[in-house]
Amino acid sequence: KEEEEDEEEEQKAEESSDLDTSSDDEEEEEEDKDVNKTTEMGEAKETTKTERDGQSEAKVGEQQQIQNKKLSQPAIFIPVDRSPEIQEARLKLPVLAEEQVIMEAVRENPCVVICGETGSGKTTQVPQFLYEAGYASGIIGITEPRRVAAVSMSHRVAKEMNLSTRVVSYQIRYEGNVTDETKIKFMTDGVLLKEIQKDFLLQRYSVIIIDEAHERSVYTDILIGLLSRIVPLRNKKGMPMKLLVMSATLRVEDFTDNQKLFRTPPPVIKVDARQFPVTIHFNKRTPLEDYTGEAFHKTCKIHRMLPPGGILVFLTGQAEVHSLCRRLRKAFPFRKDEEADTSEAMRKFKKAKQKKTSLPRIDLDNYSALPVDEGDEDREAGIGDEDDEGSDLDIGDDPEEKADPSIPLYVLPLYSLLAPEQQAKVFRPSPPGTRLCVVATNVAETSLTIPGIKYVVDCGRVKKRFYDRVTGVSSFKVTWTSQASANQRAGRAGRTEPGHCYRLYSSAVFGDFSLFSEAEITRRPVEDLVLQMKDLNIDKVVNFPFPTPPSAEALVAAEQLLVSLGALKEPPRTGRVKEMEQARLSCPITPLGRAMASFPVAPRYAKMLALGKQQDCLPYVISVVAAMTVREIFVDLDRPAGSEDESSKLTQRRARLTQMRRLWAGQGASLLLGDLMVMLGAVGACEFAGCTPKFCEENGLRYKAMVEIRRLRGQLTNAVNAVCPEVGAFVDPKMAPPTEHQVVCLRQIVLAGLGDHLARRVQAEDILDPKWKNGYKTPLMDDPVFIHPTSALFKTLPEFVVYQEIMETTKMYMRGVSAVEAEWVPELLPQYCHFGPPLESPQPWFCSSSGTVRCHRSSTFFRVGWQLPAVEME
Numbered sequence: 001k002e003e004e005e006d007e008e009e010e011q012k013a014e015e016s017s018d019l020d021t022s023s024d025d026e027e028e029e030e031e032d033k034d035v036n037k038t039t040e041m042g043e044a045k046e047t048t049k050t051e052r053d054g055q056s057e058a059k060v061g062e063q064q065q066i067q068n069k070k071l072s073q074p075a076i077f078i079p080v081d082r083s084p085e086i087q088e089a090r091l092k093l094p095v096l097a098e099e100q101v102i103m104e105a106v107r108e109n110p111c112v113v114i115c116g117e118t119g120s121g122k123t124t125q126v127p128q129f130l131y132e133a134g135y136a137s138g139i140i141g142i143t144e145p146r147r148v149a150a151v152s153m154s155h156r157v158a159k160e161m162n163l164s165t166r167v168v169s170y171q172i173r174y175e176g177n178v179t180d181e182t183k184i185k186f187m188t189d190g191v192l193l194k195e196i197q198k199d200f201l202l203q204r205y206s207v208i209i210i211d212e213a214h215e216r217s218v219y220t221d222i223l224i225g226l227l228s229r230i231v232p233l234r235n236k237k238g239m240p241m242k243l244l245v246m247s248a249t250l251r252v253e254d255f256t257d258n259q260k261l262f263r264t265p266p267p268v269i270k271v272d273a274r275q276f277p278v279t280i281h282f283n284k285r286t287p288l289e290d291y292t293g294e295a296f297h298k299t300c301k302i303h304r305m306l307p308p309g310g311i312l313v314f315l316t317g318q319a320e321v322h323s324l325c326r327r328l329r330k331a332f333p334f335r336k337d338e339e340a341d342t343s344e345a346m347r348k349f350k351k352a353k354q355k356k357t358s359l360p361r362i363d364l365d366n367y368s369a370l371p372v373d374e375g376d377e378d379r380e381a382g383i384g385d386e387d388d389e390g391s392d393l394d395i396g397d398d399p400e401e402k403a404d405p406s407i408p409l410y411v412l413p414l415y416s417l418l419a420p421e422q423q424a425k426v427f428r429p430s431p432p433g434t435r436l437c438v439v440a441t442n443v444a445e446t447s448l449t450i451p452g453i454k455y456v457v458d459c460g461r462v463k464k465r466f467y468d469r470v471t472g473v474s475s476f477k478v479t480w481t482s483q484a485s486a487n488q489r490a491g492r493a494g495r496t497e498p499g500h501c502y503r504l505y506s507s508a509v510f511g512d513f514s515l516f517s518e519a520e521i522t523r524r525p526v527e528d529l530v531l532q533m534k535d536l537n538i539d540k541v542v543n544f545p546f547p548t549p550p551s552a553e554a555l556v557a558a559e560q561l562l563v564s565l566g567a568l569k570e571p572p573r574t575g576r577v578k579e580m581e582q583a584r585l586s587c588p589i590t591p592l593g594r595a596m597a598s599f600p601v602a603p604r605y606a607k608m609l610a611l612g613k614q615q616d617c618l619p620y621v622i623s624v625v626a627a628m629t630v631r632e633i634f635v636d637l638d639r640p641a642g643s644e645d646e647s648s649k650l651t652q653r654r655a656r657l658t659q660m661r662r663l664w665a666g667q668g669a670s671l672l673l674g675d676l677m678v679m680l681g682a683v684g685a686c687e688f689a690g691c692t693p694k695f696c697e698e699n700g701l702r703y704k705a706m707v708e709i710r711r712l713r714g715q716l717t718n719a720v721n722a723v724c725p726e727v728g729a730f731v732d733p734k735m736a737p738p739t740e741h742q743v744v745c746l747r748q749i750v751l752a753g754l755g756d757h758l759a760r761r762v763q764a765e766d767i768l769d770p771k772w773k774n775g776y777k778t779p780l781m782d783d784p785v786f787i788h789p790t791s792a793l794f795k796t797l798p799e800f801v802v803y804q805e806i807m808e809t810t811k812m813y814m815r816g817v818s819a820v821e822a823e824w825v826p827e828l829l830p831q832y833c834h835f836g837p838p839l840e841s842p843q844p845w846f847c848s849s850s851g852t853v854r855c856h857r858s859s860t861f862f863r864v865g866w867q868l869p870a871v872e873m874e
Ligand code: CDP
Pocket: 093, 116, 117, 118, 119, 120, 121, 122, 123, 124, 125, 152, 153, 156, 427, 446, 447, 449, 450, 451
């Protein structure tokens, strides 16, 4: 035991020094690992070079001599009993041809990069190679940026290997089927990052495969940075571990030619995709608006005029996908089997669900639900990240597109939030005598390979979330995709035979696309990552070996926010400017910060959880945080996708859902908790109803989101209990609505977490410019922000509010708004306040004559000089 502790200490010290100070001392470690190091590393370098030139075989002879001394050379081959059909299908995959090269490289090198076109078999086969070669002494872990991929790939690999899901398992944020027997574990990248926090050396794993590295998701990037340090540490400690990075594009220089990351560039193995030629057809003109309409016409044309073969259409978001699916189904009707099988699956799912959850019921009187009439069958929620102001909805069905109905078109949607059983459909053969047509977002670009596609229709666009670096305002914008992505999309057409790709834009436009998509980390706030890293004792996050570092601005903003939340220690305000600057970027974590880091939610919400135990508010805080964390729990009222209703029915439904939300918002005191009260009410009501698809559908809730919230509540409760067991929190299915007193506490807790998201309504008499009517001022923005008409507080317009985020659509709208009281601000957010004599030049409309305490942040934050009521402070 002592030894263990010692090791832990040592490990911690090593971790921090390693990670803080880039890779300077890595060489030393490598040296005492193995006397043959020089040869080995020299060798590896050479390998890399030759392999980049495409001659991967060149190395074999020379390596023979050092082979015996390898640390992790597996001793045994584990037989796998595959069915003949599976074996036959495998042999067709290009990656099989490289098995030997890959396994040799893995044996010779701690880290290996594998590049290969989507569909070449990387994800499904490489874990099997490793398993067979005896690397499953520990777990072989594979990370995926998308949950869909983690789940579906684990099932696929289990099936191919003829092994139970107890052995080939998956773990995503809310669920998993990992057991003690698990040998191959697919997981989302976020899951592995959390595990690193618990066990920095990942001792249960013998291999980590980072899949889809080309997507450059933030967690994937961080994982590569961390593993570049963990792998040598493990080898040094005599617990060898391998790292494989798999990418669909050849652009891997960010990983390989990155001295900060790998001193010795890892070898790159290129898998030649057995890709059939794809003929690219550019449009003569580029439709600027109605690309969904264009996609519709093109798809109709292909279906009517071209030989058999599946069609894959790329659009940008869920609403577009559904709209096109509907139009195509109308134009080329198909038997109703599909619907039947959906509802059958849903019925079974419901049944299984009911069996499993025998939670006690909560009191009906606590939450009311109105009776509702039949909903629309294929309704899907409008989803936030696809919150386009899209043109697709106003496309009328085109009478002249009368198609030849002799071959039915089997139309399937595909996007990441689609229910799993629906997603799985694209992998099954389409019914005989039909042509498959999948309408997808960019999930179909690289993570999933759909069999039998011969035609690709590419709108050339992608929907991305953009953040304003200074204000944090986010918006979803449809932008042109990159050339690399467009080529990926085209490549989907040539998997099984020569294919065609129809680009709904001109070649000139294509020429203007950027070559590659930029890494996500450069486009989003990073406070969550910074907190996670601080918890790993990486104080100087600036020095972390990021494959692509985030901007300095983003790092500074993250540290500032974390200091304000109390997660990091405030840097000293005295000393030399340069030292102060330094200190500002390397604040150590506080005990509160550690607790916050252990909660699997963003820091602002983690702060709320940390405070939540007061006044018995914890169950509510957990529910609210869970609801805020899950994307889009409410069906979009303005845009009920899937509806072919006449407008009167639509209006009816809208009115009913609005009424539901009003009910959940409550009255009086509870109304002031605003949109968060609506969420809380929805969670409580849904829980009462047993969280059924029917209840959700009837009440305008997104079923998938509600199931996630339910899981997350359990998870967050455990996390809080782990930090402070004396609270003994538990998920109470009988959660009564909060008392008035508790609602006040909740509003305070929310303020403490969302303190930097404070906004103040501009008083009527102060309005100089009509654009400020009903507008709110935030500290960082010059323009007004507004309460959305669907918000519970739209009519109330409280003077001070906090908001979850600002989304820019037609206006700057605050989402997730709660009212707070002015006198709480100095007490709960002293870090943002300036206590002292009045400021020189506060902006006129924020002054009132009542108070003596000014809320002010002198630097970049709260410079608005809001005058707040006097409070007793020293
Ligand atoms: O990872 P990579 O894109 O290189 O390929 P993969 O995902 O391993 O897919 C290899 C092959 O397995 C493809 O031809 C897929 O169509 C097939 N596959 C499948 O049939 N069903 C799945 N659930 C997953 C993959």
